[in-house]
Amino acid sequence: MLIRKPADIPYSEVTPKSLYLRRREFIQTAAAGAIGATVALAPADTRAQSRPKLPNVRKSSLSTTEAPNDYGDVTGYNNFYEFGTGKEDPKANAQRFVPKPWSIRVEGLVKTPATYDVDSFIKPHPLEERIYRLRCVEAWSMVIPWIGISLADVVKRLEPLPSAKFVEFTTLHDAQRMPGQRVPVLQWPYLEGLRLDEAMHPLSILAVGLFGEALPNQNGPPIRLVVPWKYGFKSIKSIVRIRFTDQQPRNSWQVSQPREYGFFANVNPEVDHPRWSQASERRLGEFRRRKTEMFNGYAQQVAQLYTGMDLRKNY
Amino acid sequence: MTRFNLLRRAIFAAALVPAAALVYGAFTDGLTANPIDYITDTTGTTALTFLVLSLTVTPLRRLTGKNELIKLRRMLGLFAFFYACLHLLTWSVLDWFFDVASMASDIVERPFITLGMTTFLLLLPLAVTSTAGMIRRLGKRWQLLHRLVYAAAVTAIIHFWWVVKADIREPRLWALALSVLLGFRIWWALRTRTFSRS
Numbered sequence: 001m002l003i004r005k006p007a008d009i010p011y012s013e014v015t016p017k018s019l020y021l022r023r024r025e026f027i028q029t030a031a032a033g034a035i036g037a038t039v040a041l042a043p044a045d046t047r048a049q050s051r052p053k054l055p056n057v058r059k060s061s062l063s064t065t066e067a068p069n070d071y072g073d074v075t076g077y078n079n080f081y082e083f084g085t086g087k088e089d090p091k092a093n094a095q096r097f098v099p100k101p102w103s104i105r106v107e108g109l110v111k112t113p114a115t116y117d118v119d120s121f122i123k124p125h126p127l128e129e130r131i132y133r134l135r136c137v138e139a140w141s142m143v144i145p146w147i148g149i150s151l152a153d154v155v156k157r158l159e160p161l162p163s164a165k166f167v168e169f170t171t172l173h174d175a176q177r178m179p180g181q182r183v184p185v186l187q188w189p190y191l192e193g194l195r196l197d198e199a200m201h202p203l204s205i206l207a208v209g210l211f212g213e214a215l216p217n218q219n220g221p222p223i224r225l226v227v228p229w230k231y232g233f234k235s236i237k238s239i240v241r242i243r244f245t246d247q248q249p250r251n252s253w254q255v256s257q258p259r260e261y262g263f264f265a266n267v268n269p270e271v272d273h274p275r276w277s278q279a280s281e282r283r284l285g286e287f288r289r290r291k292t293e294m295f296n297g298y299a300q301q302v303a304q305l306y307t308g309m310d311l312r313k314n315y
Numbered sequence: 316m317t318r319f320n321l322l323r324r325a326i327f328a329a330a331l332v333p334a335a336a337l338v339y340g341a342f343t344d345g346l347t348a349n350p351i352d353y354i355t356d357t358t359g360t361t362a363l364t365f366l367v368l369s370l371t372v373t374p375l376r377r378l379t380g381k382n383e384l385i386k387l388r389r390m391l392g393l394f395a396f397f398y399a400c401l402h403l404l405t406w407s408v409l410d411w412f413f414d415v416a417s418m419a420s421d422i423v424e425r426p427f428i429t430l431g432m433t434t435f436l437l438l439l440p441l442a443v444t445s446t447a448g449m450i451r452r453l454g455k456r457w458q459l460l461h462r463l464v465y466a467a468a469v470t471a472i473i474h475f476w477w478v479v480k481a482d483i484r485e486p487r488l489w490a491l492a493l494s495v496l497l498g499f500r501i502w503w504a505l506r507t508r509t510f511s512r513s
Contacts, residue, residue, distance in 0.1 A: 069348075072348065073348035076347070076348055077347055077349060081481070081482075085481070085482035086347065087347060087348075087352075138480070140349055142350070175489055181434075183482075183484075185481045185482045186481055193429035254479055257481075272424075275425060275426070275427060275478070275496060276421075276425060277417075277420075277421065277424075277475065280382075280417075282349070282351065282352075284348045285348075287409075287412075288412055289410075289411075289412075289414075
């Protein structure tokens with residue numbers, strides 16, 4: 001596939017803030033017209049930060065210059081089926097979740113299989129702010145200022161064996177703490193994976209925070225994957241196990257519906273989900289749909305990972 | 316006012332609550348971070364609710380012997396149509412903003428959209444022929460025509476089922492409810508036939 005897209009969407013193309021608010025305005029105007037009433041706009045300040053700031057966070061040149069979504073969108077509209085299948089369920093149901101103590105088991109084709117406490121697991125790596133686009137397979141998107149560590153650095157430190165070809169991640173499996181797991185909507189525990197070269201790509205991170213603070217409960221604390229050129233479901237949350245393997249992992253959504261979800265799940269406007277189009281998306285906060293970019297706008301950085309691959313077959 | 320009229324007015328007022336809640340939500344930022352999806356879901360679910368409610372009238376009437384209940388059926392059916400219109404408008408105006416080409420290809424290529432549109436087209440003649448004049452004019456054919464509502468309920472539930480990603484609990488519940496309501500009709504028809512024979 002020929003990739004002609006620029007690495008990033010220039011700021012000039014980003015929807016201006018005035019337009020950003022137009023969708024709600026439109027609905028409000030329509031609603032007002034319908035009931036023949038005029039009501040003052042309610043202020044929409046949803047930012048409510050109380051969590052401690054993460055210290056020593058570096059900026060990254062890999063960040064997009066697009067304006068992040070507001071805090072309320074990022075922390076109030078989530079797919080995290082471990083806490084319910086509704087978009088607002090995770091925020092409502094994860095409040096009592098305590099992501100500590102937390103340990104991460106590293107196993108499989110790796111020099112030294114071991115169990116790490118999450119803090120000591122993160123500590124050797126510098127924290128970076130990575131402002132990334134996130135494109136959900138359901139055709140909506142956000143811009144999120146993640147705080148994370150380079151997955152490539154982590155993989156190097158863990159020293160996989162030469163035979164390792166994939167890395168597999170597993171979410172905590174504990175229905176007491178994650179009530180959504182009492183319902184068999186997906187195979188529990190949630191499982192995801194990357195090819196080792198995808199994991200080694202500089203854009204791949206393990207996120208530990210957003211908006212400068214530790215991850216809120218509904219966003220997959222204490223540590224989660226973020227792979228910005230893939231659909232959001234690849235970015236597995238609340239990781240307890242990292243396994244290096246020579247077999248392609250059987251990720252949860254693929255197991256659930258193999259015709260609809262594959263292993264790669266690269267954002268691709270030309271390959272539709274069997275039930276809906278992936279050609280366009282709605283950026284939360286905007287009224288009109290926008291075109292979906294190949295590899296979510298990261299084609300220049302990642303397209304070479306897939307040279308010669310049929311992306312229709314490897315969806 | 317009779318007790319029945321009171322009931323009818325109460326149902327009418329209650330039926331406007333979901334629409335009022337959406338208007339209120341639009342002004343108070345209460346429609347989630349993705350209002351268009353939220354409005355689409357809410358109007359769709361509400362339309363289905365009234366469609367299924369309209370199908371409970373006949374079984375309730377038969378079971379209770381209260382024939383005046385039939386007067387509620389048209390109102391419930393028209394509310395189903397009202398919310399179906401809002402659902403369709405949300406999709407075509409808020410979601411696609413009159414992008415006719417995209418909508419047309421969606422209708423052709425996405426089975427769940429095809430079924431949604433089918434449901435709307437099945438409901439349309441029922442709404443149009445719901446007036447007293449039409450009922451009189453169509454006579455026996457009116458009843459025949461209005462059996463389309465069974466097909467509409469089936470297509471509506473499949474439409475819902477096919478749009479859900481993994482959590483099919485809600486559409487499954489609707490399918491169960493509809494099975495009970497249609498099953499009752501079959502059982503009633505068989506029973507009355509047996510009686511009339513003996």
